[in-house]
Amino acid sequence: MNRPVGPIVENWTPPPRPTGETLTGRYVRLDRLDAEAHGPGLFKAFAGHDWLWDYMPNGPFTSEAEYLDWARAAAPGSDPFFYAITDLASGAVVGVASYLRIAPEAGSIEVGNICFSPALQRTPAATEAMALMMGWAFEAGYRRYEWKCNALNAPSRRAAQRLGFSYEGIFRQALVVKGRNRDTAWFAVIDKEWPALKGAFGTWLDPANFDESGRQRQSLSDLTGPVIVMRDPSLG
Numbered sequence: 001m002n003r004p005v006g007p008i009v010e011n012w013t014p015p016p017r018p019t020g021e022t023l024t025g026r027y028v029r030l031d032r033l034d035a036e037a038h039g040p041g042l043f044k045a046f047a048g049h050d051w052l053w054d055y056m057p058n059g060p061f062t063s064e065a066e067y068l069d070w071a072r073a074a075a076p077g078s079d080p081f082f083y084a085i086t087d088l089a090s091g092a093v094v095g096v097a098s099y100l101r102i103a104p105e106a107g108s109i110e111v112g113n114i115c116f117s118p119a120l121q122r123t124p125a126a127t128e129a130m131a132l133m134m135g136w137a138f139e140a141g142y143r144r145y146e147w148k149c150n151a152l153n154a155p156s157r158r159a160a161q162r163l164g165f166s167y168e169g170i171f172r173q174a175l176v177v178k179g180r181n182r183d184t185a186w187f188a189v190i191d192k193e194w195p196a197l198k199g200a201f202g203t204w205l206d207p208a209n210f211d212e213s214g215r216q217r218q219s220l221s222d223l224t225g226p227v228i229v230m231r232d233p234s235l236g
Helices: 035-046 064-074 124-140 154-162 191-205 220-227
Strands: 028-032 081-087 093-103 108-116 144-150 166-177 180-190
Touching (some): 028 124, 035 064, 108 124, 144 154, 154 180, 154 220
Antiparallel strands (some): 093 108
8 A cells, every 4th residue: 555655855964953153133143142141131121021921931030130040040051042132233132032942853943932122022123133043043954943832922923924934723732831721823934935034034124125214115024925824813
C-alpha cells in the first residue's frame, strides 16, 4: 500500500542556535540581555504600567531589585534567549523579547516573552525589532518561525497578523499561568514566505513611507496581507 509521505527536505542542515550577536536597524539595536546594563533602564521603562504583565508568565515587579533578580536569572539562559531593545534615537532601553522553544533539528524557533514599554509600542522601532529577529532566524537557516500568545490577548493576535504570521489555530487548555487557564493561539511564518515579508518590512520602515507628521502612507497590514495563508477569525 502506498501512503503519502512528506517531501524530502533537500540539502537540510540544522541551523545554529542563537549566539547573541547584536542586531541593528535604523531605529533600534538588540543586544543580548545583560541584567546590570539593561535592568535598571527596563524597570524604569516598565514602571507604573502593571497591565504590561497581564499575559506574561512573570511580573508585575514592585521594585527595581525584584526586576533585577528576574533579569539576572533570565539573562544567561539559552532557551529562552533574551534580547534587550534599545531605541537608537533616545538611547533608552525600551523593551525585551526572546527566542524560545528553539529546535534546530526541526528548523523551528519561536519569538516570545515580548514586553514593549509604552514608549516602544506602536512605533516603527517596535516593528523593526520584530523584523530584525525574524530576519536573523530565517537567514540563519530556520524553516519555521512561531508566535504564540494567550488566546484572550487580542493585541498580540493583531500584532502577529500585522507582521505577516498566519493563524494556525487554538490549543485549548494549553497552560496554567499564574493560576489561570490559558488557551494558546498559534501563528507561524515559514521560510518561503520570508523574502516577501522582508520586502514588506523594508517598504514600510523606509522613512519615505511616513509623512511630515509621522503618519504612514502604506500600512504594514496591506503589505504583509498577500503573504498570509490563514487569517485569524477573531480579528474579523
